[in-house]
Amino acid sequence: MPKIDDSFLMNHTCLRIKDPKVSVPFYTENFGLKLLKYLAFDDFSLYMLGYEDETTKGKNWSAREGVLELCHNHGVENDPEFKVNHGNGPEHRGFGHICLSVDNIQVVEKKLLDNGVKFQKKLADGRQKDIAFALDPNGYWIELIEHGIGKVEAKTDITSYKFNHSMIRVKDPKKSLDFYRNVLGFKVLSTHEFPEAKFTLYFLGYEHSKDFSEDSVDRSLKASKQALIELTHNWGTESDPEFKGYHNGNSTEGGAIQGFGHTCVSCKDPAALCKQIEEEYGDEVKWSLKWDQGNIKKIAFVNDPDGYSIEILGYDLFADSANL
Numbered sequence: 001m002p003k004i005d006d007s008f009l010m011n012h013t014c015l016r017i018k019d020p021k022v023s024v025p026f027y028t029e030n031f032g033l034k035l036l037k038y039l040a041f042d043d044f045s046l047y048m049l050g051y052e053d054e055t056t057k058g059k060n061w062s063a064r065e066g067v068l069e070l071c072h073n074h075g076v077e078n079d080p081e082f083k084v085n086h087g088n089g090p091e092h093r094g095f096g097h098i099c100l101s102v103d104n105i106q107v108v109e110k111k112l113l114d115n116g117v118k119f120q121k122k123l124a125d126g127r128q129k130d131i132a133f134a135l136d137p138n139g140y141w142i143e144l145i146e147h148g149i150g151k152v153e154a155k156t157d158i159t160s161y162k163f164n165h166s167m168i169r170v171k172d173p174k175k176s177l178d179f180y181r182n183v184l185g186f187k188v189l190s191t192h193e194f195p196e197a198k199f200t201l202y203f204l205g206y207e208h209s210k211d212f213s214e215d216s217v218d219r220s221l222k223a224s225k226q227a228l229i230e231l232t233h234n235w236g237t238e239s240d241p242e243f244k245g246y247h248n249g250n251s252t253e254g255g256a257i258q259g260f261g262h263t264c265v266s267c268k269d270p271a272a273l274c275k276q277i278e279e280e281y282g283d284e285v286k287w288s289l290k291w292d293q294g295n296i297k298k299i300a301f302v303n304d305p306d307g308y309s310i311e312i313l314g315y316d317l318f319a320d321s322a323n324l
Contacts, residue, residue, distance in 0.1 A: 004185030014261030
């Protein structure tokens with residue numbers, strides 16, 4: 001297993017968007033995310049959004065957990081045919097949603113509705129009355145849960161919101177858990193089985209305490225965290241010869257369109273991590289891009305068992321470049 005030190009964190013989740021003039025204000029005004037960094041390249045631009053508090057002030061965007069990366073390919077905002085794959089349609093399913101945890105979910109839902117935000121599921125819909133799913137301008141699902149920190153009746157404090165997790169569907173949980181735990185050093189925080197609906201949820205994150213016991217985090221504590229990955233396993237896919245797998249968000253094969261891009265692990269020595277993965281696992285682990293071999297230097301993209309990309313980078317990436 002590669003050496004995992006306490007610098008490891010889940011840095012960001014990347015989503016492709018149509019129009020940054022619509023998407024960036026949607027997240028900053030409705031959910032209190034701040035624009036941490038704007039990076040412009042020849043054909044695309046990246047908008048790094050995250051929450052600011054006393055623990056993150058002065059930190060580079062790549063040295064933080066819980067960042068949302070919005071990727072804009074120049075010109076698509078003027079293309080009436082352009083759309084993204086939000087991952088939840090009848091075809092090309094894979095990525096499911098991002099999740100924000102808030103202090104007072106009922107107040108937040110009303111505020112969003114008053115602001116014209118559309119919902120896939122309101123609190124009153126369905127059996128689960130404690131979660132809701134809002135829709136962003138591109139159709140991505142945003143799960144809303146309540147952490148209850150500092151909760152005040154009939155009020156909400158936008159500075160308390162957290163980017164809690166990103167959900168992806170996986171075919172075989174044993175293979176996926178082995179990869180995230182052994183290759184990248186994640187820990188299993190909690191597992192939730194739903195026998196009636198025949199699916200299981202695995203929540204993973206970085207926990208560096210030597211005293212941490214896996215699968216020990218309750219729902220309340222989990223809701224107060226940032227930068228988790230939720231693996232959703234629909235029972236039977238691992239043994240179904242007809243199941244073709246999930247869409248990784250980047251492939252256009254079979255008429256698929258792109259949407260979700262990747263998640264990202266950051267650490268102080270990403271080059272060492274990539275070297276250790278290659279030395280230990282060889283061809284068992286697939287790469288979209290090996291370390292420092294792309295047009296953008298000092299990054300890599302490794303693939304999980306379902307083909308989802310995980311970017312690997314360091315704390316200082318583009319630290320010296322100014323917002324444009």
